[in-house]
Amino acid sequence: MTATNVHTAPTYLRPATATDAELSARFQPVFDRVAEGSVTRERNRVLPHEQVRWLKDAGLGRVRVPVEFGGFGASLEQTFVLLADLAEADANVAHIWRNHLAFVEDRLNAKPSESNNRWIQRFLDGEFVGGxxxxxxxxxxxxxxxxxxxxxxxxxxxxxxxxxxxxxxxxxxxxxxxxxxxxxxxxxxxxxxxxxxxxxxxxxxxxxxxxxxxxxxxxxxxxxxxxxxxxxRFVYQGHFYQTAMLSVLAGITRAVRRDGISALKARGRNYPHALDPEPAADAQLLQVIGQVSVHAFAADAALRASSRTLDLIAAAHAAGDEVARKQRVLEAEVATAQAQLAIIEAALQATTTVFDALGASGVSENLSLDRHWRNARTLASHNPRVYKARILGDWLVNGKDPVPDLTRFGRGGQGD
CATH class of the missing domain: 2.40.110.10 (Butyryl-CoA Dehydrogenase, subunit A, domain 2)
Structure with missing residues (x-):
């Protein structure tokens, strides 16, 4: 990173340059390592210090930093998809990164200065920020x-x-x-x-x-x-925190699909009133897994659609177009609320209905399939989805501004 590069623009934001293939090639092998032992860590409450260090070493903390400053130049959409990939491996580890990635985004939105230059360098050095x-x-x-x-x-x-x-x-x-x-x-x-x-x-x-x-x-x-x-702080901060949580939920939904397929294949017997003595050939059980896959598809699609709206806000801010930025914040508020409702519903449905394909063996503590529902239900409880459909309806029918007034009652924090 050079002072000349930093001070030629009003922020550190730049158009994304990374490709999905490049990011996957770099990070998916690390995510696969993180997945190993995730069930044991969950069951025994083993804190994943080693796994977080692997991700720091791989550079996940600087994935959004532009290439000209030493990062990987990912878009917000790519970043949140990567976070979902990590959550598919281990939902706990993915959630740990929420506050760090948000603070990186905050500094990228900030005006160039010597103190902010130091923060960019800290990100490059692998230093990590908690909430x-x-x-x-x-x-x-x-x-x-x-x-x-x-x-x-x-x-x-x-x-x-x-x-x-x-x-x-x-x-x-x-x-x-x-x-x-x-x-x-x-x-x-x-x-x-x-x-x-x-x-x-x-x-x-x-x-x-x-x-x-x-x-x-x-x-x-x-x-x-x-x-x-x-x-x-950056204007789409609330949307960022919410979308990071939705990324983890989308990853959980994918993990349910993966584990549901594996558990159904492993079933050795079926009920007398089943359609086939082989569980993996039973059309009704296959239908359950098929529906779980639909939930995973819907969650992924909603995550991509909503996170793209944040890239549009960042682009408007980098261009200094405050009129466009204000409009895009409103659009992102609507998209993030819609995604929240869609992804939470998909995650809770998938983590519950998957057991209909598995029988009593599916509740074995050795499989720990309950962790998916527990994790999804916990994440879904951080923000009030119960209000979101009403707010969306009021916007669509009456034109009432859906962007929240955070001073009305006072907020508890980023996720409560």
Whole structure:
């Protein structure tokens, strides 16, 4: 990365140059390695530190960084499809990457500066960012108790967070806090500072190894270039976080298709009232697997369609076209909500109905097929899909702006 290249454009964003084949050739072998042992890790709550390191070494953290700066030049659509590929291998590992990839996107959208140049270099060096937005103890964005304030000329972070996904694997933590007055600030702090306390106390029945637990901060310092107003974060940030979660759900749906096929082939006997004594030749059981494949197809198609709308926002922002950007944010809001409804429904249906093709043997703990439903149900609970169809209908029928007013009640965080 050179200073000349960085300062010839208003952001670090560039048109995508990667091909699907190139990205698959680089990352799919690593994803295949991650898949090995995923059932054992899930069953025994073994944190995938080694697997995350493989992905760092392969460069997943810089996949969106343009080639001219040392990355791989992937589009957002390609990035989210890659994340779904990883989720097919291990849904926990894929979810760990959500906050890091979002912060990379944030810095790519930012104005070139020496501090942002350093962040691009950190991404190239494999440094990893974990999350720290959601307030502990049911706090909201409207009632932030975490503070980011200057004391004797130094920025210090104090507070408590939950849903700190990926933090145990991180080098840096992305923390949201209250500044002076009504200012809300983002601070990036070193994970290994003695004032940082991370606890793997996530009690959810799914996504057990994502380290989505508690984080505490006591006088943790941040450098001047690593503190900036939260209002300056990239405009499609909420869409990005949601789409990352949808990528994991799409990957889970594919994994159900894969495991359902394997389990049906392995069945040794069938019921007396079945259509064929061989389960793999029973037309009704084949129909179940066929329907599961439809759910996987629908999830993949919805993911690609919605993530393409984010590429359009990024292109408008890079071009400085604020009129187009505003319109594309609205279009992305609609597409992301539609994708959320479609993908969650596909994932929950697939992870439930697959058992209709498998009989009692399908519930064996040795197969751990229940992990797919548990993980899908957990991810689906992070954001309120129950409201989305109503909002879409109000937009389509009455023209009511579907872009949410995040100040109305105060948000809990990126995913709650």
């Amino acid at each position: 720290g937005w959601t307030e502990a103890n049911n706090g909201t964005f409207a009632s932030l108790k975490t503070t980011v304030r200057k004391v004797d000329g130094r920025w210090l972070v104090n507070g408590a967070k939950f849903y700190a996904t990926g933090s145990l694997y991180a080098d840096w933590l992305d923390v949201l806090g209250k500044g002076d007055g009504d200012a809300v600030l983002t601070a990036l702090v070193r994970r290994n500072h003695p004032g940082v306390r991370l606890v793997d106390d996530w009690t959810g029945f799914g996504q057990r190894t994502t380290a989505s637990g508690s984080a505490g901060y006591t006088d943790v310092p941040a450098e001047d270039g690593d503190v900036f107003p939260a209002a300056e």
